[in-house]
Amino acid sequence: MRWTKVVALSAVGALSLAACGGSPADNAKSGKTTDSSGGGPASSAFLPDAVGPAPAVSGSKTGGTLTIAYASAPQTLDPSANYYQDTNVILKLTNRTLTVFSVRDGKSVLVPDLATDLGKLSADKLTWTFKLKPGLKYEDGTLIKAADIVYAVERSLAHEELPGGPAYQDEFLKDGTTYKGPYKDAAKTFGGAEAPDDSTVVFHMAKPMQSFPYFASFSQFSPIPKAKDNKDQYTNHPLASGPYMFKSYNKGENLTLVKNPNWDAKSDPARHQFPDTILFNFAKDPIPSQTAILASNGADASTLNWDPVDASLVQQVMPGGAKASQLVTGASPCVEYFSMDTRKIPLEVRKAIAVAFPYDQIRKAIGATPLSYKPATSISAAQVPGMTPFVVNGLTGQGKGDPVKAKAMLAAAGKADFELSWYYSTDRPSSAASNEVRKQAFTAAGFKVKAIGGLRADIRKRVAEPNAPVNMLQGPAGWCYDWPNGDSIIPPIMGSAVLATGQSVGFLTDKKVDSEIARISALDVAKQGPEWSTLDKYILETLLPTIPFSYDQSNALFGNKVHNVVNDPNIGLADITGIWVDQ
Numbered sequence: 001m002r003w004t005k006v007v008a009l010s011a012v013g014a015l016s017l018a019a020c021g022g023s024p025a026d027n028a029k030s031g032k033t034t035d036s037s038g039g040g041p042a043s044s045a046f047l048p049d050a051v052g053p054a055p056a057v058s059g060s061k062t063g064g065t066l067t068i069a070y071a072s073a074p075q076t077l078d079p080s081a082n083y084y085q086d087t088n089v090i091l092k093l094t095n096r097t098l099t100v101f102s103v104r105d106g107k108s109v110l111v112p113d114l115a116t117d118l119g120k121l122s123a124d125k126l127t128w129t130f131k132l133k134p135g136l137k138y139e140d141g142t143l144i145k146a147a148d149i150v151y152a153v154e155r156s157l158a159h160e161e162l163p164g165g166p167a168y169q170d171e172f173l174k175d176g177t178t179y180k181g182p183y184k185d186a187a188k189t190f191g192g193a194e195a196p197d198d199s200t201v202v203f204h205m206a207k208p209m210q211s212f213p214y215f216a217s218f219s220q221f222s223p224i225p226k227a228k229d230n231k232d233q234y235t236n237h238p239l240a241s242g243p244y245m246f247k248s249y250n251k252g253e254n255l256t257l258v259k260n261p262n263w264d265a266k267s268d269p270a271r272h273q274f275p276d277t278i279l280f281n282f283a284k285d286p287i288p289s290q291t292a293i294l295a296s297n298g299a300d301a302s303t304l305n306w307d308p309v310d311a312s313l314v315q316q317v318m319p320g321g322a323k324a325s326q327l328v329t330g331a332s333p334c335v336e337y338f339s340m341d342t343r344k345i346p347l348e349v350r351k352a353i354a355v356a357f358p359y360d361q362i363r364k365a366i367g368a369t370p371l372s373y374k375p376a377t378s379i380s381a382a383q384v385p386g387m388t389p390f391v392v393n394g395l396t397g398q399g400k401g402d403p404v405k406a407k408a409m410l411a412a413a414g415k416a417d418f419e420l421s422w423y424y425s426t427d428r429p430s431s432a433a434s435n436e437v438r439k440q441a442f443t444a445a446g447f448k449v450k451a452i453g454g455l456r457a458d459i460r461k462r463v464a465e466p467n468a469p470v471n472m473l474q475g476p477a478g479w480c481y482d483w484p485n486g487d488s489i490i491p492p493i494m495g496s497a498v499l500a501t502g503q504s505v506g507f508l509t510d511k512k513v514d515s516e517i518a519r520i521s522a523l524d525v526a527k528q529g530p531e532w533s534t535l536d537k538y539i540l541e542t543l544l545p546t547i548p549f550s551y552d553q554s555n556a557l558f559g560n561k562v563h564n565v566v567n568d569p570n571i572g573l574a575d576i577t578g579i580w581v582d583q
Contacts, residue, residue, distance in 0.1 A: 044385045044484040044525065046213065047102070048118040050111035050269040055104060057272065057564050057578050064583040066275040066562065067303040068576070069289045073252045073282035078235040079219035080156045081164040085480065088219070089573050090280065093257060093271070095222035096241040098130050098149065098201070099213050101570055102270035103578070108484075108570045110213060111269045114144065114223070114241070115201075118213040125208040130216070132199045137262040138225075139240040146195035148223035153193045153203075156220035157181045161231065166482070168215050174204040183231065210525045214483035243273035243577075255280040274580035286310055293559050294323045301559035302581045306573050308372035309555045317371075317557065327371075328565045331383045332552035332572030334480040335376050339505045339546045344471040345420075348413035350544045351393060353420070356406035356445035357547055358437055359398045365433040371555055376548035379505075379536045380489045381481060383569050386529015392541035397548060407446035421450035422473040425459045464502035475504050478552075484570055485525060486532025491517045494539060506545020513539060 074087045079095050082088065092100070100113035112118055115130040122129075136144040153173070156165055158181025170176040173192030179185055194202050209215070228239050237246045243265075244257040257278040265273065286307040292300040294316060309317060309327065317327040338357065340350050359375070375397025380387055410416050420442055425431040432453075439449045452470065454462070463474055475493075482488040492498060493505040495517050513535070520531040539545065554567050556574040561582040568575040 044214075044529070045107070045109045046118050047104075047109045047111045050102065050109075052268040053265040054102065054268060054270050054272055054578070057274075057580065060272070060274055060564065060578075060580045061582070062274050062580070063276050064561075064581040065277040065279060065299070065302060066576070066579055066581050067279045067281060067299060069281040069284045069293075069303055069305050071284060071286050071307050076162075076164065076235045077238065077249065077255070078162060078232075079222045079224065079238055080152065080158070081162040081235075082219045083165050085571055085573055088571055089576055090255065090257075091219045091222070091238070092242070093244040093278065093576060094240045094242045094246065094260075095219055095238055096136075096268070097219060097221045098216040099221075100217050100270045101568065103566050103568050103575045106566075108568050110217065113217070113268070113270065114149075115216075119216065121212075125210075126205045128203040128205070128212050128216075130201045130203075132201070133267050134199070135264070136241065136267060137264070138223075139245040139260045139262055141262050142225070143198075144223050144241060145198045145225075146201045147198070148225050149201050149221060150190075150193045150195045151182065151226045151229070152222055152224040153220060154179070154182050154190050155224060155229065157190075158183050160184065165220060166218065168209070168482075169220065172205055172207060172209040172212070172215075174206050176206060182226070182229075208522065210521070210523070210528075211483060211485055211487055214485070214488075217483075243268070243271050244278060247277075253282055255282075271577040272580075274578075278576065287312070290557050293557050294326060296326075296559040296561070301561040304556060304558040304562055304565065304574060304579070306554065306556050309369065309557060311367045311369050314369045314371060326558055326560060328554075328556040328558075328567055328574065329371055330554045330567030330572075331381065331569040332480070332554045333381050333482075333484070333570055334478055334552040334572060335379065335381050336373075336478040336549040336552065337379075337476070337505055337546040338549055339473060339475055339477070340544070341471040341474060342506045342508050342543065342545050345418075346413070346415065347544060348409065349415050349418050352406040352409040352413070352415075352445065353442070353447075354393055354395060354544065354547050355409060356401045356403050356441055356447075357399075358401045358441035359549065360400050361437045361441065362434045362549075365437050366430040368550075372553055373550035374553060376551045378533075378548055379479075379494070379539060379546065380486055380532065382551055384481065384484050384486060384489070384529065384532070386486070386531070387533045387536070388530070390533075390537050392537060393544060395540060395548060397550070401441055401445070403441065403445040407444075410446045416446055417448050418446075419448040419450055420472055421452065421470040423452050423454060423459050423462050423468075423470060424473075425456040426453040427455050431456070466500060466502055466504070466507065474507070475502060479505070480572065481570075485528060486536070487521050487528065490532055490535060490539075491521065494545070506543075508539070508543060508545045510539075510543060513543070 096113050098115045101108045102111045120129045157179050161183050175191040179190045240260045243263045245260040247256040247258045249255045287310050289305050293303050316323040377391050377397050424435040435451050442449050496509045496514050498504045516535050554572045556565050558565050563580050564578050566575045
């Protein structure tokens with residue numbers, strides 16, 4: 001996975017994440033706030049026999065317009081280049097994939113989507129085969145063919161023309177490192193995928209990938225007919241296979257979806273088609289949006305916002321508050337970190353930094369609320385199946401820090417006045433505020449501090465440089481897992497193989513970590529969870545490349561005509577596929 005799925009500037013580092021389960025109760029009607037953050041782990045379960053239609057939603061009605069208004073704006077809605085939380089939600093409505101996550105009884109499980117099952121793996125673990133359901137159609141009534149999925153996967157390798165997507169296909173599919181997509185390598189045959197007939201897709205692996213059925217839920221596996229591909233213009237109207245299709249799109253402003261008449265509910269185990277229209281309004285200031293939603297006048301009564309609830313409104317939506325029934329909170333796949341360059345900062349100094357770390361002061365400075373985070377103690381999100389809660393090296397994720405103890409630790413290690421350096425954004429108030437807190441806390445603990453300010457656009461580039469002249473806050477300031485398993489968390493940010501990519505957290509090089517990554521990744525998915533948890537604990541306890549800061553929490557605030565708002569813990573945003581509205 002990339003650094004983040006929704007990019008914003010963090011109060012902890014330079015790059016971080018926006019708020020990404022819940023019970024399928026009729027929340028607006030029941031008057032209860034659903035908080036799934038403590039309701040057990042996210043599910044990584046396979047449900048290979050699931051068939052359409054999707055489970056019924058009690059009391060649901062069709063018709064009306066649902067509006068989603070939020071602060072971010074998608075850079076692209078092209079399925080091949082998608083790798084963000086909000087665009088995942090949008091494209092799930094319009095573009096079906098081989099597999100898909102479905103929220104059932106508060107847990108998100110993997111079910112077949114376009115495929116008849118979750119794939120068949122060959123004995124040598126180097127071939128995955130999927131059969132398509134019969135009669136599937138695009139919005140224009142033409143049939144979906146296996147070759148369209150092969151072409152979509154080929155297209156997802158055109159990173160130069162369509163940048164921003166994931167790179168699992170590069171690493172795991174045959175020819176993935178050499179094939180550059182259908183535009184640049186039109187004369188070449190891609191060996192990673194083939195369609196022997198119109199209903200069969202075969203993937204040839206460069207190496208085993210036990211989690212491939214999870215990856216097959218990505219929009220990169222949404223079919224695209226080659227004849228319909230208009231390259232960089234495809235983002236304006238991806239050909240729909242889901243319950244909704246594009247009516248109009250104004251980049252950076254709004255997107256209007258309407259019902260797709262050729263979507264077959266009987267073939268879809270995960271989606272509904274309740275509202276007539278779904279309107280996305282982008283780049284909206286959260287405070288006026290959230291204030292209007294709570295008042296629920298006119299169209300605001302049918303509007304949903306998934307930005308963190310502003311501190312000025314928190315008391316209204318907390319349990320017992322007058323508007324508590326209009327909020328659903330829950331787990332997010334995203335964890336925020338405070339990284340330390342293990343190549344430049346000795347372990348004993350990293351331990352002193354952890355002792356001095358001012359969690360509470362940073363959160364106060366940026367106006368964080370209990371609705372938007374929980375203290376983090378691990379590298380992995382707490383709800384990942386197999387994760388066992390632990391606290392090592394005093395990493396509780398909260399507290400004011402102990403500068404006196406930290407200064408003594410530095411002196412004992414012979415590292416008094418050790419210099420800490422990092423970048424921060426001068427044009428982002430939260431970044432500047434947290435920077436001042438860090439400077440004060442670390443100076444009090446006996447460190448020298450060199451904080452280098454700059455404009456956010458420039459800082460985003462600098463923190464991605466593996467050899468930048470600083471020793472903290474390089475690489476990702478957070479990570480959102482791509483599926484609820486440790487192989488989409490630990491290997492991409494803690495393995496030595498990613499040192500040169502700019503996505504290493506702490507620039508860790510450790511033979512045991514690398515060997516454990518290889519060993520655990522080869523296990524059946526069902527057996528991996530506890531093993532990743534053990535490795536997570538080992539890394540923090542023995543190597544300490546980073547300080548976990550916060551488990552992000554999702555916030556979904558909605559008008560009083562919006563029903564069945566459920567958080568998807570594997571996305572960290574509301575699952576729009578089952579929402580209905582009063583007219």
